[in-house]
Amino acid sequence: METLMENEVFRAFTTYAAIVILKMLLMAPLTAYYRITRGAFSNDEDVAMKATEERKKLLRTHPDVERVRRCHQNDIENVIPFVGLALLYTLTGPELSTALLHFRIFAGSRICHTISYVCALPQPCRGLSWMVGILTTFSMAYRVLSTVLLI
Structure with a gap:
């Protein structure tokens, strides 16, 4: 485990995977906030x-x-497919700068997606x-497949 944590690409992966998973997890409390403030519940037990x-x-x-x-x-x-593919991608030994570019672009795109979705920005x-x-x-999937493809 120590050698894995010494790998800069793996550390970058864990950082950005944690960011997008945390962003995904924060959507549940945001949904609850909207349900409470809008008075719109979906289950009988919520209003029992x-x-x-x-x-x-x-x-x-x-x-x-x-x-x-x-x-x-x-x-x-x-996010779930990204995390799985990004882990496999990390194991292919990409350059740190390329891996960071992939991870940052994905994280940024998900944050922009959430803002545009929640704020109802125009398409x-x-x-x-x-x-x-x-x-x-x-x-990343292309890199994984082109590196390890055995058919």
């Missing part, structure tokens, strides 16, 4: 202590809540930030 009429009003969807929830889902669909903001992140992940 309320009167029957109030429960009916609170069990509803709200566009702001749905936007944050979809952003969180999009994080799950993109193509969200689409472009998603595309940059996915292309970065594909670039």
